[in-house]
Amino acid sequence: MAQPIKAERLATSDPKPSPKTSSGLTIKTQEVTYNSLELGTDVTHCVLIAQQENKNFLLSHPNLFLYKHTRSSMASSTRHATLISMFYRFLATQPKMKGIDLGYYHALADNKDICRWQVHRQLERLEKNSPKPSSETIFEDAKVLLIFFKWLNDHGYVTNVDVQVRTWRANFRSGRMLNYIDRIAKSTISSKNIRVLDKQSRQKKFDFLITNDEIKVLLQSYADPVYAVLFQLGLGTAMRPMDLVRFPYLGNGDNKHIMPFSEMVKRGVTTQYTVYNSKGHKDREITIHMDDLRSLEENYIIPYYSIRKQLYKKRFKQECTPDVLFLTDRGIPVDSDRIASRTNDAKVKAVKIDPTFRSHINFYQSRHWWPTQYLINMFGERLLTENMEVLYLAAAQVLTQQMGHEDVATTYKFYVDMARVLMFVHRGKALDLIRAPERSVSSFIERLRSVDREKLVETEGLEGSAAVYA
Structure with missing residues (x-):
């Protein structure tokens, strides 16, 4: 096979050989530097050199791609070359490629091969009992292959990969997929480990429920009280943050009853609120505890809103409309980007106040808190003793409506798992959540007090509360 790149001067690093496959194929990833006649300047990128049956082959199509697409970054070139090498070595083990020249691999590979490669990598990981690569990494790596095949398609090379179809992700939570892996994996390996291994790989940034102390410290750390x-x-x-920032001072339409707490007609401990044009341009009706609206008025509307509305008028030369409630201390409407930025600033301060504050905590933790507490409040100890499917219909609809998720099963199971973990950890303890379920989030915040985190589990259990959502 001819070398795809003409070079006047070529410098190479030591090649990095790949493991041999059952087909006897080895592919070396080698860094090269040379003067490109096309560009008239030096370029550096990776090339792939295959070794099969005691012969060396330059993989022309991958090497052309690496030259054209990755020469601006060696890190990118190395990653693309490594993944293409891995995929080619996988293809070499497939019956359809038996006796096929390497130069035709790009033309014969198809979308199903990319799917099988993802499953193959999961099987290899299970056999090694390793947390890496995670399912997410495997999916992202498959997308790199699609970039390669898209480049080939765009430049007139024949391939059998349809890059226009929706990218396939191996669903390793699917019972059908797990049963398949159970059948073909070694008998000593359980496919149930997939979730566990994924979680191990993410432990440093594990998105577990924010603790009471962390809530207290974070609220104290915001420079502007509007974010707290x-x-x-x-x-x-x-x-979601995108929905919170659109919560109005005075609502209209289905939300015409929304106004400062002292002016609202009280018909119960909760009220309904319609979230318009949320993620996916969907509308949904959620439940809000009246005490949380009282807290909103006492902690923000009364002390800050009027002054900030004047700053808004001064800055923008017009009155602040009643559909805008949350303003910064400079009179600028709060948006999702400002929430993320100010929360990052608050995290830095929070870690200084309390070194045990987990640095991965973000604003989105507020979203996870509600469904977990709701399930504990609704089911209590039954979470540990009853089959999840028995509880499913009782809470799934409420949960998905409040969260705004379409995937009922995934949403429900995720938060049931989280709630069960909390219940197991604090089993036998008196949970404030269960003991006083009528408390709103605002009353919970007011009751927060400093607790030695090391003694939290041993002595007092989890302090928490959630509102009763009718």
Whole structure:
């Protein structure tokens, strides 16, 4: 096979050989530097050299891609070359490629081969009992292959990969997929480990429920109280940041009853609120505890809103409309980007106040808090004793409506798992959540007190509370 790149001067690093496959194919990833006649300047990128049956072959099509697409970054070139090498070595083990020249692999490979490669990598990981690569990494690596095949398609090379179809992700939570892996994996390996291994690979940034102390420290760390109020409202409603910032001073339409707490007609401990044009341009109706609206008025509307509305008028030369409630201390409407930025600033301060504050905590933790507490509040100890499917219909609809998720099963199971972990950890303890379920999030925040985190599990269990959502 001819070398795809003409070079006047060529410098190479030591090649990095790949493991041999059952077909006897080895592919070396080698860094090269040379003067490109096309560009008139030096370029550096990786090339792939295959060794099969005591012969060396330059993989022309991958090497052309690496030259054209990755020469600006060696890190990118190395990653693309490594993944293409892995995929080619996998293809060499497939019956369809038996006796086929390496130069035709790119033309004969198809979308199903990419799917099988993802499953193959999961099987290899299980056999090694390793947390890496995670399912997410495997999926992202498959997308790199699609970039390679898209480049080939765009430049007139024949391939059998349809890059226009929706990218396939191996669903390793699917019972059908897990049963398949159970059948073909070694008998000593359980496919149930897949989730566990994925979680191990993410332990440093594990998205577990924010603790009481962390809530308290984070709320104290915001430089502008508007963000603390937004976080508290997020705890009580599970609204996304994009929805929180659109919560109005005075509502209209289905939300015409929304106004400062002291002016609202009280018909119960909760009220309904319609979230318009949320993620996916969907609308949904959620439940808000009246005490959380009282807290919103006492902690933000009364002390800050009027002054900030004047700053808004001064800055923008017009009155602040009643559909805008949350303003910064400079009179600028709060948006999702400001929430993320100010929360990052608050995290830095929080870690200084309390070194045990987990640095991965973000504003989105407020969204996870509501469904977990709701399930514990609703089922209590039954979470540990009853089959999840028995509880499913009782809570799934409420949960998905409040969260705004379409995938009922995934949403419900994720938060049931989280709630069960909390219940197991604190089993036998008196949970404030269960003991006083009528408390709103605002009352919970007011009761937060400093607790030695090391003694939390041993002595007092989990302090928490959630509102009763009618």
